[in-house]
Amino acid sequence: MYDVQSKDGKEWFYTDEVKDHFFNPKNLLKTREEAEQCAKQASGIGEEGSPACGDLMKMWIKVKDNKIIECKWQTFGCASAIASTSMFSEMVKGMKIEKALAIKPQDISKELGGLPARKFHCSVLADKALRAAVNDHYKKTNQLDKIKEDKVKIIDKILKITDHDIEEAVLEGVRTFEELQKRTKIGVQDKTCIPEAEQLLRFYLEKYFNKKQ
Ligand code: FES
Numbered sequence: 742m743y744d745v746q747s748k749d750g751k752e753w754f755y756t757d758e759v760k761d762h763f764f765n766p767k768n769l770l771k772t773r774e775e776a777e778q779c780a781k782q783a784s785g786i787g788e789e790g791s792p793a794c795g796d797l798m799k800m801w802i803k804v805k806d807n808k809i810i811e812c813k814w815q816t817f818g819c820a821s822a823i824a825s826t827s828m829f830s831e832m833v834k835g836m837k838i839e840k841a842l843a844i845k846p847q848d849i850s851k852e853l854g855g856l857p858a859r860k861f862h863c864s865v866l867a868d869k870a871l872r873a874a875v876n877d878h879y880k881k882t883n884q885l886d887k888i889k890e891d892k893v894k895i896i897d898k899i900l901k902i903t904d905h906d907i908e909e910a911v912l913e914g915v916r917t918f919e920e921l922q923k924r925t926k927i928g929v930q931d932k933t934c935i936p937e938a939e940q941l942l943r944f945y946l947e948k949y950f951n952k953k954q
Contacts, residue, residue, distance in 0.1 A: 755820065756854035762824035767831050768813050769823075770801070779813050785881065787873025792909050793862045796822060800870040804878055809833045809841050814870070818863055821856050825849045825864035829871070838875055844868065846949060861949070862912035896938055899931040904941055911945040918942055 755763070770776045780786060784804040790797050796818040803811035812830040816822050829849050833841040846864040850856045856864060872889070879887045894904045902925050915921045918939050922928060928935040 758854045759824040762827035763820045766823050766827040770813050770815050785874040785878030787870045789866055789869040789873055791866055793913055798866040798870040800874045802874045808837055821860035821863035822866055826867040828852050829867040897927045897931045897934045902927045907941045908945050
């Protein structure tokens, strides 16, 4: 098993684990009938799109005694998204909601023996779709105080660059402020936003890659 973070995005081969989950995805809803049936029994349904590639993920969960007993999904995403969501849907089974929500994309990637760096953002879809499905479950069961929405915040007021844009940039390979600025032009005109942008960059690098800048 190799280190996810050592991968440079030039690797052309998926690991055996990725290939196995891609060719035999677990908990995938394959037909409209299956999806409709699942929707009737689901405790929560969530959807998430990737700004990086435009792909979509939909997730259905069944919850009992605060534990996820079933996690089904569909996606328009690529092989990495299919493999990582398949793995994720197995990992969360039987877990308490809070524990499942604490699973990070790098945990999924590790279980898969690594993903190419450029495909890391694909594994974030599952994680975010689960958050949306859990929020839906909390809404349906009137546990409104537990809902956590991922609100967008504008950081660069002139170019309207948001915290999500910084997050996406990190998932797409940005590692330094110079790289971030080159890619987004953040702080070029609105210089007052630079300290906050740097702080967010550090936050996302640590969140996804355990990297301290
Ligand atoms: S999910 Fe869109 S490229 Fe992988």
